[in-house]
Amino acid sequence: AQRVTQPEKLLSVFKGAPVELKCNYSYSGSPELFWYVQYSRQRLQLLLRHISRESIKGFTADLNKGETSFHLKKPFAQEEDSAMYYCALLTGFQKLVFGTGTRLLVSP
């Protein structure tokens, strides 16, 4: 079965605190994973993909095949990071399978 699980609906932190948004996946093939972000009143946009191994806006995510996880991390959260975050898995037919999303709220 192809499935992405994001266990937290809401994550609330203070500015400057570390952030970890959890993502676990289930996939029989070689996984290709992504984090998408949706800021208020904006469209869904790609934040990062595991194959590029980039750090975008201070966020990083490491694919852990043993734990089937792709958690998103940032050492120091900023207020502008407040948004909806979706973890997604690319399947063999080029379709993205999304998790249910985690709303990150960063308070001053």
Next chain:
Amino acid sequence: DTGVSQNPRHKITKRGQNVTFRCDPISEHNRLYWYRQTLGQGPEFLTYFQNEAQLEKSRLLSDRFSAERPKGSFSTLEIQRTEQGDSAMYLCASSSSTDNYEQYFGPGTRLTVT
């Protein structure tokens, strides 16, 4: 190029009516995808085109749903005999091999069936 565009942005219809949505992908993007998103859920895949060929359809896409991409450019998604359960945000995305097939999303069409 302003990115993927979708029209209309909002549609309210009565149960049983037919509706059609349009998606204009980024120029030169040969792949086009439709997703549906309901409240509290992530987007769910509906169908995918490479140029004008529809290559995959989700089981979510019942017989009342049909999608076309006649000239490999814009696409339309039609829902016949709408039901209240069809109320959702319908998202379109496009991608290209030159951009490592990153999927760029449109703003969505919000459908409300009353």
